[in-house]
Amino acid sequence: MPRKGADIVIETLKEEGVEIIFGHPGGAIMEVYDALYRDGSIRHILARHEQGAGHMAEGYAKATGKVGVAMSTSGPGATNLVTAIADAYMDSVPVVFITGQVPTHLIGNDAFQEVDIVGITRPITKHNFLVKRIEDLPLILRQAFYIARTGRPGPVLVDIPKDITQKLSDVLIPSLEEVKESLPGYRPHLEGNLQQIKKAAKLIMEAKRPVLYVGGGAVQAEAQKELVELAELMKIPVTTTNMGKGAFPELHPLALHMLGMHGTYYANMAVYNCDLLIAVGARFDDRVTGKVEEFAPQAKIIHIDIDPASISKNIVVDVPIVGDVKIVLRKLLEEIKREGAKLYFPEERQKWLERIEGWKKKHPLTYRKSNTVIKPQYVIEQIYEATKGDAIISTGVGQHQMWSAMFYKYSFPRQFINSGGLGTMGFGLPAGIGAKLGRPDKEVFVIDGDGSFMMTMQELITAVQYKVPVKIAIINNGYLGMVRQWQELFYERRYSEVDLSVQPDFVKLAEACGAVGFRAEKPSEVREIIEEALKIQDRPVVMDFHVDREENVLPMVPAGKSYRDMILDDGKKAIEAETMYLVG
């Protein structure tokens, strides 16, 4: 039956199982909004800024594993999405972005609200499309979803000119088979090469000091069960990246927590001293490796990743395995078991674990406690305890993000949601809203910086409108804290343009928006307001925690330096604390 392009859009989205769209309307996308209204079966969340809509779709996708959808009009609507698109690209988040475009005959004419969004987003999308014929519309949309969620996931943009949404057509929605056939060059590799897997199995059994280094790819692949089995069977300690948090339960005795720039002493020591590093869905980001020449300097490296281009990009590896992390880990386990799961050097392996225990005891994650000022780490610990470790945490970017990574313990995948690759301030609140809408069964805490919060705080009103009970904990230090920390450590305390002490009264702001606002200025008030906030389930809550202004995130490996240069919480360097060097 002939129907409008706009109706075809809605029909295709329904076919893809879309239940919620985050967006903001405008002239070029109006037909689709009309079709959405007439159809009435897909929920729409009206973000107050398209960047917010984009991050909400990301938060939804990150929390649920489903494809998020964000929609905007042409021109400024589309450009406002750009930060979220780049963010999704860097963190491999499956999101389909739908933008309206000026009518086909006006494209290229500098028409009102025209922008070449396909050109602008070419380097920051997994793929993008401009729909030129209505007959292609359903196929392109289905291709977009297929590309976004398969292989290494990522954002896909579909730009639809207004006349296409108005035209009539009786084109059918293609089947998934047809979608696959229409993309002859796109064949994600899932299985992993068996020869390589055998090689890896042997190396794992032979290693004396192995470490698993787990990234976001393991979260995407939902490989927690396989990881735990491998770690326990082979007695391998596990460190996770920021993006990999929750892929391995952090309360597990083999957990080393995060590695890298703000990694734990013991994780970095383990990586520095290991003789086999098994990278799983991780990409050797510079925030992880520091100086690449001195990253795991004695180790053979196995790298399992779905993206062949991720392998040997920053560091040349010994055994590359391209494939889906879960599938490859399963095969690896089979192989190890077939070989009798034997450890070639059980005593060495035992000594290695003891060594690591020693490091954990010597330099656990800690901070100096206080009875007079609120320590930011204390707030996060209290949130952890009050939520019994079961909340989903979404953050902005800065010190509070790192403290959230360190002082909340994550036990399931998709529990820690933050902007890892692009490092986008303003990500936390909208992503938290998206996460809560996707996982209404979980408490969602947005742990935000005052600076980050102010970048997208207009979305508070969105949360009020849709009764999204996110709990927003502002770690308010009156500074762009992370920048201030760098200025303190590397620029002799020249605090250039980082003072945020002039700020709105966040409690009144919350109230003005119809949310609930609390403030804590003393440590004794912290737990109390968290408990109060947890009782509120019909609207968002803002908790303004006035914390110690000059607290630093430690330990820290200065950018581009080696783990040996790690600054510990007592200000000492790791190299002074213990020689990071094993012979062997």
Add this chain to the structure above:
Amino acid sequence: MADTIGSAGLNAVKTPLFREVRKGEVRKHIITLTVRNELGVLARIATLIAGKGYNIEGLSVGETHEKGISRMTLEVIGDDVVIDQVVKQLRKLIDTIKVKDLTDTPHVERELALIKVHTATPRARDEVLRLVEIFRCRIVDVSPETYTVEITGTEDKVNAFIELVKPFGIKEMARTGKVAMKRESIPQEEE
């Protein structure tokens, strides 16, 4: 042997311990691509390579015998390791079907040039004609002042011809990028 933490001082850290990040030599790579002839595919490929900080030295594109499928030959100068990255990234593009770095594989390559040479004197006309014969190229346009020569061949051959006619004065010149294909036969002398 193994666990001697604490006994070895900083001085014991020897450089061989540190992983060498392999840096390949910088040279010209010839990359061929089979792509779906979709909107923006060329821009996508150019964006990707420019995004890695490389310049495209040569590029030629044309349809293949299959409808909607084009073939490209790219020349890029760069570090081996990074070009390997570029090839992997090119393979990831949704519209690419096949990507091959032919640099180290026996292959045939050709390019075409049109060269308009000043030939105002009889001597110049004779000389150029002779060169055309030797190089087995063709004169495709003649005016009282000029010959326009079409030459196809390897880059070296085209360069050699250009060097030889330069003294007469080149009025205008157009060169295509290279086209290249893997050799199926045993490598043989090029004509």
